[in-house]
Amino acid sequence: MSAVLPPVAEDDLVERLRWAxxxxxxxxxxxxxxxxxxxxxxxxxxxxxxxxxxxxxxxxGGAMVVPGxxxxxFLVPGLFGLAMVFGLEATMTSVVTDATRGITDRFRSxxxxxxxxxxxxxxxxxxxxVLGLAVLVxxxxxxGWRPGGAAEVLAAVGLLLLLRSAFLWMGVFLGLxxxxxxxxxxxxxxxxPFAFLSNAFVPxxxxxxxxxTIAEWNPLAxxxxxxRGLFGQPVDAGGGWATEHALxxxxxxxxxxxxxxxxxxxxxxxxLSR
Amino acid sequence: xxxxxTLGLRKVYGGTAVLDGVDLEVARGSVCALLGPNGAGKTTxxxxxxxxxRPDGGTVEVAGLDVVxxxxxxxxxxxxxxxxxxxxxxLGGRQNLVLFARLHHLDRRxxxxxxxxxxxxxxxxxxDDRPVRQFSGGMRRRLDIAAALVLAPEVLxxxxxxxxxxxxxxxxxxDAVRTLVAGGTTVLLTTQYLEEAEHLADxxxxxxxxxxxxxxxxxxxxxxxxxxxxxxVVSDPARAAEAAALAERAAAxxxxxxxxxxxxxxxxxxxxxxxxxxxxxxxGDVVRALDGAxxxxxxxxxxxxxxxxxxLRITGHARAEVPA
Numbered sequence: 001m002s003a004v005l006p007p008v009a010e011d012d013l014v015e016r017l018r019w020a021x022x023x024x025x026x027x028x029x030x031x032x033x034x035x036x037x038x039x040x041x042x043x044x045x046x047x048x049x050x051x052x053x054x055x056x057x058x059x060x061g062g063a064m065v066v067p068g069x070x071x072x073x074f075l076v077p078g079l080f081g082l083a084m085v086f087g088l089e090a091t092m093t094s095v096v097t098d099a100t101r102g103i104t105d106r107f108r109s110x111x112x113x114x115x116x117x118x119x120x121x122x123x124x125x126x127x128x129x130v131l132g133l134a135v136l137v138x139x140x141x142x143x144g145w146r147p148g149g150a151a152e153v154l155a156a157v158g159l160l161l162l163l164r165s166a167f168l169w170m171g172v173f174l175g176l177x178x179x180x181x182x183x184x185x186x187x188x189x190x191x192x193p194f195a196f197l198s199n200a201f202v203p204x205x206x207x208x209x210x211x212x213t214i215a216e217w218n219p220l221a222x223x224x225x226x227x228r229g230l231f232g233q234p235v236d237a238g239g240g241w242a243t244e245h246a247l248x249x250x251x252x253x254x255x256x257x258x259x260x261x262x263x264x265x266x267x268x269x270x271x272l273s274r
Numbered sequence: 275x276x277x278x279x280t281l282g283l284r285k286v287y288g289g290t291a292v293l294d295g296v297d298l299e300v301a302r303g304s305v306c307a308l309l310g311p312n313g314a315g316k317t318t319x320x321x322x323x324x325x326x327x328r329p330d331g332g333t334v335e336v337a338g339l340d341v342v343x344x345x346x347x348x349x350x351x352x353x354x355x356x357x358x359x360x361x362x363x364x365l366g367g368r369q370n371l372v373l374f375a376r377l378h379h380l381d382r383r384x385x386x387x388x389x390x391x392x393x394x395x396x397x398x399x400x401x402d403d404r405p406v407r408q409f410s411g412g413m414r415r416r417l418d419i420a421a422a423l424v425l426a427p428e429v430l431x432x433x434x435x436x437x438x439x440x441x442x443x444x445x446x447x448x449d450a451v452r453t454l455v456a457g458g459t460t461v462l463l464t465t466q467y468l469e470e471a472e473h474l475a476d477x478x479x480x481x482x483x484x485x486x487x488x489x490x491x492x493x494x495x496x497x498x499x500x501x502x503x504x505x506x507v508v509s510d511p512a513r514a515a516e517a518a519a520l521a522e523r524a525a526a527x528x529x530x531x532x533x534x535x536x537x538x539x540x541x542x543x544x545x546x547x548x549x550x551x552x553x554x555x556x557x558g559d560v561v562r563a564l565d566g567a568x569x570x571x572x573x574x575x576x577x578x579x580x581x582x583x584x585x586l587r588i589t590g591h592a593r594a595e596v597p598a
Contacts, residue, residue, distance in 0.1 A: 019379065026376045033373075034364050037405065102360030106421070109324050109354040111346055112377040273328045 020113035027107075027120020028127065031094075035128075042128070045090070046135040049083040053136065056201065057143055066203055073233040076140045077156075078200030081224040083132055084164040085195055088171045089188050091125050095175025096184055108272070118265065122168055129164045133157065152230040159230075159250050163223045166254035169261035176268040200224050204243070216242040219257065222249035275338060277302045277429050277460035278323060284331030285318050285484075292318045294484040295332070300462055300477070302428075305455055307475035308464040309585065314481040316464035317357065320433045323462070324354040337428045350378075353422030353430040357437065359414040360421070363407040367398055367417050370406060371424070378424045392420040396450050412443025419450050430454060432463040436470060448473060468581040478581070482589040495588075496579045503577055504548040504560060509570035511544045517569050518546045524563035525550040550576070 035042045056064075056079075057072050064071040098104045107117045147153050174187060197211075198204075198218040207215055215221055225246035242249060278300040285293040293315045300306040308316045321327040323336055325345040334341045337351040361370045368389050375385035393399050396416040406414060415435065422430060432451070436444040451474055455461055465471055471478050472492045480488040480495070488495055504525065508517045525548055550556055557576055564571055 022379075023377060026373065030362065030365070030373055033369060037364055101363070102356045102358050103362065105326055105356055106354065106360035106374075107377070108326055109349060109352070110374070110377050111349040111379065111425075116377075273326065 016113065020115050020119070023113045023116030024119035024123055026112075027116050028123035030120070031124035031128070042131070045128075046132045049079050049086070049132065049136050050139040052082070053079050053139055053143065064202070067205075069233060072143060072145055073231075074203075074228070075201065076145045077227040077231060077233060078198075078224050079136060079140075080133065080156075080160050080227060081163060081198075081220050082195050082200050083136055084129060084160050084223070085167055085191060085220055087125060087129050087164050088167040088174075088191060089184060090128065091121065091168050091171025092175040092187060093181075093184050094121060094125070095172055096178060096181055099175065100179055100181065104272075114269075118172055118269065121172060122165070125168050125171075126161060126164060129161065133160065148230065148232045152232070156227045156230045159223050159226055162251065162254040162258075163219065166219065166257035166261070169258050169265055173261045173265040173268060176265060176272075194218070195220060198224065199243075213240065213242075216240055217249075219249075219253035222246050222253050226250035275302060276300060276335075277304075277337060278306070278462060279335045280319075280323070280332060281334075282332035283319065283322065283329055283334060285315070285322060285327065286330045291484050293322075293329075296481070296484070296486055298479055298486070300429075300460060302460055303455070303458050304476040305451070305461040305463070305474050306477045306479060307471035308462065308479050308481055309466070309468065309471050310464075310481035310487075311466065311589070313483075315484040316481055317433055319481070320354075320431050320462070320464055324352055324431050325349055326354075350425060351428045353419075353424075353427035355415075355419050355422045355430070355432045355435055357433045359418035361406050361414065361418050364405055366403045366405060367393060367401045367409070367413075368403070370417060371420055374421045375424050380424070388424060392423055395423070395453070396420040397446070410443065411439050412446040415439060415443060415447055416450055419447070423454070427459065429460045429462065432461065434464055434466065436465070436467065444470075468585055472581050480585065480588050488584075488588045492581055496581055496584045498584070502550050502552050503579055503583070504550050504557070505573075505575045505577065506546045506548065506560075506564075506571055507544050507573040508546065508564075509544070509572055513569050514544060514546050516567070517564055517571075518548060520563050520567055520569070521546065521548045521560045524560045525556055544572070549579070552576075 053076070056075050061071045061075070064075075066074040095104075098107075104117065108114065147156070174183070178184075198215050198221040200220060204212040204215040204221065206212075222242065223246075225243055226249075229246065276299045278298065280296055280298045283293050283296040283298070284291060296315070296319060298306075298319075308319060310316050318327065322329050323334055323341060325341050325348055328342060336348050339348050339351070341348050362373065365373065371389035371392050372385045375388045376382070380388055390399075393401060396419055398413060398416055398420070401413070406417065409417065419430075419432075419435070435451070436447050439447065448470075451461060451463070461474075463470075463474065475492060478488075478490065478492055478495055479486055488498070490498065504521065506517060506521060508514050548560070550560075557574070561571065561574070
């Protein structure tokens with residue numbers, strides 16, 4: 001009856017590591033299969049930041065003046081950062097959906113590597129962010145934006161994906177925390193003030209002092225400022241310490257957030273068996 | 275050897291024991307139904323046995339392995355079908371099974387082959403590529419069961435597999451379970467439907483408030499509660515209560531036997547149900563007594579106690595949900 005049971009070395013560490021990777025890729029492959037089946041969903045998700053780009057360049061852009069350059073060049077890195085923050089909702093939605101539909105429990109009852117459930121989610125979401133970023137970059141090119149050298153672009157993409165991973169783990173944790181899809185909507189709403197309370201759309205130096213400080217210290221602002229610097233594009237000239245040390249903060253913030261939320265997620269995951 | 279064995283299984287949530295010392299033994303190749311109302315602890319028990327939850331006390335062995343100490347080994351030998359179909363709605367049926375087969379560590383070719391076998395096994399062999407979201411409830415459930423069978427598990431757990439299904443869907447699931455059992459799989463299913471337990475189970479374990487309230491074969495359980503039921507339909511609803519009392523006394527017999535008690539009118543109306551011990555002449559005695567009192571009887575049936583009635587007696591309260 002157990003004829004199909006393949007032999008495994010259950011406790012062999014190397015073997016387990018190998019399966020942890022293989023299983024994560026398999027789980028991520030499920031998302032790829034989703035994209036293939038629902039290209040429209042992927043497209044709409046990728047086009048939303050593009051819509052924002054067009055709105056802010058052509059609709060509001062005319063009234064925007066930033067010190068030291070063109071508003072379009074100021075805006076584009078801001079939207080890159082924003083697209084990474086939007087990933088929070090995507091991750092959270094996937095995690096909540098799988099938990100409420102019993103898929104997470106099914107995975108947990110399988111002889112697969114338990115870590116692969118979350119690792120697969122990370123792979124898939126990072127992959128989708130790279131795709132989304134590519135679409136946005138193409139759109140920015142179309143409206144006349146030009147980045148600096150290849151090395152700087154790669155470094156900028158690295159910083160953006162680092163920010164994405166911070167929000168990814170936040171999404172995993174929040175997704176594991178709630179069983180109620182309505183919470184996702186609440187988070188969706190909260191993402192906006194968080195995004196606006198940064199220098200993504202306007203220089204923090206144009207805000208009242210206390211607000212500027214908050215906006216400057218926003219993790220999104222650190223990444224956006226650092227990316228602007230890498231692209232050789234206008235940064236917020238009148239900024240304080242946080243702006244001057246944006247590159248350090250653009251690494252420190254995501255690393256701290258990733259470590260924090262990854263630890264919380266692991267705890268929460270273990271808590272599922274309680 | 276037992277396929278499932280729990281000893282003093284306990285699970286406590288916020289000071290309340292959801293499972294309070296459950297002992298259970300399910301023989302290899304048999305079907306055991308965990309029966310109980312909402313909140314009896316059925317799902318918690320299944321989640322512990324399938325390694326999803328840790329017990330707070332007691333031991334649980336599935337396929338001879340301790341679920342706490344060797345969860346991975348246990349997972350390779352069990353299949354779990356939860357309360358709702360846990361399949362990917364966007365993917366097709368075959369795609370789902372290939373995914374789960376890959377996660378059982380079958381290689382690409384083996385996974386594809388196994389997916390085909392499983393689809394055929396649950397009667398979805400001719401399913402096309404459409405997303406699961408477009409499946410009927412019964413089809414989705416069968417796919418869900420197929421996903422739990424990738425490694426031909428020794429023990430299959432089904433948590434309320436037919437809740438929310440229409441009669442056709444329910445029949446589909448029952449057929450699938452019977453086929454599996456014929457192939458030697460041990461099945462533990464939870465259900466609120468006595469009918470389901472009667473149809474499928476070799477043994478029934480009634481859980482009530484975290485404890486085993488009764489166990490045995492469906493036949494034993496009904497017999498333990500006491501013999502048979504005499505169902506009467508009287509012509510005059512006004513005399514139904516009187517008929518019940520008379521019938522009960524007559525059924526107890528002339529030898530001074532005690533009336534069993536529990537005679538009742540099923541509803542305000544003409545129908546009366548009387549618990550009786552089966553003995554020679556019992557029906558005649560009741561008819562003569564009623565005839566003597568001038569009560570006209572239109573219909574009379576002697577039948578075994580249903581598991582439904584047994585259940586009510588065991589748990590002392592009505593079930594939360596009554597099957598339609």
